[in-house]
Amino acid sequence: MTDKMAASPELLYEDTLAGGCHWSLRMRRGTTLRLIDVEGGANLGMLFYNPDNLLERYNAPDTLKCQHTFKLTRGHCLYSDMGRIFCSIIDDSVGWHETVNGSSTAKLVAQRWGQRDYQADRNDWHQNGYDAFLVELAKYGLGRRDMAAPLNLFTAVSVDDEGNMAYAQGNSQAGDHVDLRFEMDTLVLMHTCPHPLNMADEYLYRPVTYQIRQAAPVASDDECMNACGENQRGFQNNNIYHLGAGGAS
Secondary structure, eight states, X not given: OOOGGGGSOOEEEEEEEOTTOXXXXXXXXXXXXXXXXSSBSOOEEEEEEETTEEEEEBOHHHHHHTTTOSSBOTTOEEEBTTSOEEEEEEEESSOOBXXXXXXXXXXXXHHHHOOOOHHHHGGGOOOOHHHHHHHHHHTTTOOGGGOOOOEEETOOEEEOTTOOEEEOXXXXXXXXXXXXXXXXXXXXXXXXXXXXXXXXXXXXXXXXXXXXEEXXXXXXXXXXXXXXXXXXXXXXXXXXXXXXXXXXX
């Protein structure tokens, strides 16, 4: 697999989000976010919002529907509910990321791994994905009604003949990475809480490193833009938006 990050090697920022934690940051248009599964078996829940119009947020159904896929990987784009593209997956050593199973909840985590709170257990507490997102949303004046279906990077699911989904063990290995190139300014929310379908015996603390770099310009033969006609329209919607000419088609 070609490492497209090599075209722009300068590292602008790097940090690691510990397991069972959450964070948010604003990514600028034309930058790339590399996400690295440090130990293997990570789950990185993510949500995207337009920082200049917080009513615009990630739309999982449109992302899958318009690209005729159930999984997300290199060559796919991540759409807003306004028909624009937040970011493109320009490199991926994993091959399968899911966006249909939502987040773990406090009730689920307590039933599966026992209830622990920060006051008593400090860094060994059991955070859940839903509440982790709520904490980050509150920083921007958002709440429960602003929650959307998240992306779960590094996680795959299997589906049986009856449509039942199960957590796929071993989908992501230590050192695996995903590169997201941002096509518009984007508020990124993320957490490293276990996936809701993960049936591990113990609560898993799996860290993820994130690195920010400047992205190379989008070329006319860009893999993500040309993956399908809908992606070409999505990029055109972005162009119109950045010209200040209005909404999406």
